Amino acid sequence: MTKDVPPPFRDAALLLDLDGTLLDIAAVPDAVVVAPGLIGDLRALRGLLGGAVAIVTGRPIETIDALLGDAPFAVAGEHGGAFRVAPGAPIERPDLKSPPEAWLDQAAAAAARFPGAFLERKARGFGIHFRLAPDTGPAIFAALSALVANSPDFEMMPGLMLWEVRPKGADKGHAVRRLMRHPPFAGRLPVFIGDDVTDEDGMREARRFGGAGWRVPDVFGDAAGVRAWLRETAARGAWAALK
Numbered sequence: 001m002t003k004d005v006p007p008p009f010r011d012a013a014l015l016l017d018l019d020g021t022l023l024d025i026a027a028v029p030d031a032v033v034v035a036p037g038l039i040g041d042l043r044a045l046r047g048l049l050g051g052a053v054a055i056v057t058g059r060p061i062e063t064i065d066a067l068l069g070d071a072p073f074a075v076a077g078e079h080g081g082a083f084r085v086a087p088g089a090p091i092e093r094p095d096l097k098s099p100p101e102a103w104l105d106q107a108a109a110a111a112a113r114f115p116g117a118f119l120e121r122k123a124r125g126f127g128i129h130f131r132l133a134p135d136t137g138p139a140i141f142a143a144l145s146a147l148v149a150n151s152p153d154f155e156m157m158p159g160l161m162l163w164e165v166r167p168k169g170a171d172k173g174h175a176v177r178r179l180m181r182h183p184p185f186a187g188r189l190p191v192f193i194g195d196d197v198t199d200e201d202g203m204r205e206a207r208r209f210g211g212a213g214w215r216v217p218d219v220f221g222d223a224a225g226v227r228a229w230l231r232e233t234a235a236r237g238a239w240a241a242l243k
């Protein structure tokens with residue numbers, strides 16, 4: 001179990017992954033449910049932490065807005081491919097490449113070969129989900145790997161029952177560095193919470209800033225455990241004891 005010592009609550013910034021961390025994983029990404037009370041708890045924490053609550057996700061920022069409204073102060077979407085550093089600020093997109101259209105066509109054709117698998121397009125990349133076709137992971141990996149094999153600009157990343165093609169430089173560590181340059185995050189100690197391999201860059205970077213990086217299965221069990229801890233932390237105005 002990896003359980004970093006939490007920084008003093010009043011000095012912390014909370015950087016939270018969404019799926020599998022705040023929300024239970026659903027069979028398809030559109031089917032996620034925001035648990036009652038979560039938005040209120042995030043707002044309360046934002047008030048207690050001088051605003052320093054951000055969502056750091058692979059999803060587009062627009063999806064976070066639809067799910068969580070104005071609860072987070074800042075959102076990093078698409079693994080750091082899109083940022084909104086403050087409420088109402090424009091969405092910024094670092095200068096990263098977009099994948100060739102031909103790749104999207106080939107990925108769509110690959111997904112169509114595997115019943116239950118489906119393509120998700122993102123502004124800077126794309127992925128094939130296979131939660132509904134769990135045996136197809138290796139074949140999907142092979143199909144997408146063939147696309148990026150000789151590319152200097154793109155890489156494959158695993159997700160939860162997902163293989164994704166993303167521009168290099170779009171990862172959650174990069175997202176943490178960028179958020180921590182802006183108030184109210186700058187000068188605080190980031191606590192990054194995530195459940196999946198793509199979160200490990202964010203956790204590592206949070207530790208480099210003197211904060212903490214916590215894997216949901218190790219520290220909280222599951223997203224319900226994270227939500228319970230956030231609720232207790234918001235109610236106390238201080239870190240609740242970790243499991």
Ligand SMILES: [Mg+2]
Pocket residue numbers: 017018019020021194195196
């Ligand atoms: Mg996740």
